[in-house]
């Protein structure tokens with residue numbers, strides 16, 4: 001293991017403080033950014049809280065549109081889920097079908113456009129700001145069971161009906177082992193519009209672009225309170241920002257606006273390991289088309305190759321504060337079930353990060369008051385969604401709510417318990433899904 005850290009301790013100790021956690025991504029940062037902490041009083045058009053994809057993307061969209069923005073981060077830019085995730089760029093958002101049903105045919109086009117909006121924004125920014133983040137296209141949903149393969153075929157039928165058949169390719173049970181070098185799956189559906197990237201380098205690249213255009217970024221500046229009013233005031237230990245608007249983008253790491261969000265949003269931890277570089281030949285045998293891979297279980301395993309040929313393998317979902325004794329051991333078993341040929345391959349990095357879970361899985365995108373907006377809870381599917389959300393936040397600041405309302409009008413399930421006890425309730429629910437995955 002790198003840095004002599006036992007895997008789960010790397011999460012507990014490294015991630016509690018200012019530095020990025022001991023991930024493969026942190027070890028391969030290509031841009032070191034550093035920003036001061038907030039001291040004293042600032043005035044802005046918009047104060048954004050949280051510098052993950054949602055916050056950075058919101059800030060960048062706003063500054064491109066001429067707003068004066070202050071961005072406050074309790075640790076470092078990209079410290080949260082955005083700097084630690086699987087890097088899988090997957091279209092759509094969780095709860096999409098429910099929103100489709102809620103809003104009916106009228107909103108169908110708007111919702112299907114939203115599903116790919118994050119992809120478009122990322123591609124535009126990578127090009128415009130020359131962000132080096134290993135962006136690569138190609139992704140496959142894989143079926144572990146016949147039932148799931150039938151679902152993929154039905155899904156393909158729907159895509160064809162909507163004129164999207166050209167974007168995908170069904171992989172038959174006979175062919176899947178050629179595509180992925182494993183007999184663990186019975187089929188798959190490839191999409192060349194989805195893909196994968198180095199999330200921390202993307203987040204840092206976007207923050208750099210935002211700062212270059214005048215966004216004031218403050219790190220090491222946890223927000224303690226938001227005072228609502230005509231000009232809301234955001235308070236940190238050593239400073240205050242008054243702004244016309246506030247955007248809350250703290251996802252599973254934040255505890256602000258508890259009465260409104262506390263029993264709606266629950267943190268869960270998911271984990272990733274990165275092997276040593278596999279070498280060109282082995283990497284090509286395992287994944288010749290360099291696809292990002294995600295299985296179809298309710299608690300999925302997901303994996304891909306990094307730019308330097310490591311296997312990045314993620315999975316598990318933990319609602320309690322208790323970490324597994326060894327992330328490496330817990331994930332290694334799952335990795336070897338897919339690729340037994342990696343029995344002797346070393347694991348170099350192991351880490352975890354928090355995702356925000358919403359009971360009905362519809363992202364929490366809406367208003368806490370007339371000038372305080374929030375966007376969080378993408379249920380582990382946020383690389384694309386967070387970028388779409390950044391644009392929705394910027395629109396709301398400008399007084400346009402059409403796309404925000406697609407989400408804000410959804411009825412959410414408020415659990416009777418918040419915090420740890422609510423997490424335990426959800427853990428019971430997840431146990432049900434885990435058992436269902438075994439069918």
Ligand SMILES: Cc1cc2nc3c(=O)[nH]c(=O)nc-3n(C[C@H](O)[C@H](O)[C@H](O)COP(=O)(O)OP(=O)(O)OC[C@H]3O[C@@H](n4cnc5c(N)ncnc54)[C@H](O)[C@@H]3O)c2cc1C
Nearest residue numbers: 050052053054074080081082085086088223250353382383
């Ligand atoms: C291990 C893992 C794997 C994942 N894999 C994928 C994947 O492959 N594909 C995919 O689409 N999604 C994936 N996700 C989900 C995705 O990473 C998230 O949905 C997305 O990054 C959320 O972005 P965000 O900016 O909303 O939140 P975050 O990135 O968590 O950022 C929130 C930020 O707010 C800061 N903050 C919180 N409270 C305060 C406060 N009071 N004051 C100041 N700052 C504060 C935090 O420090 C943090 O930096 C994964 C997540 C994890 C953890």
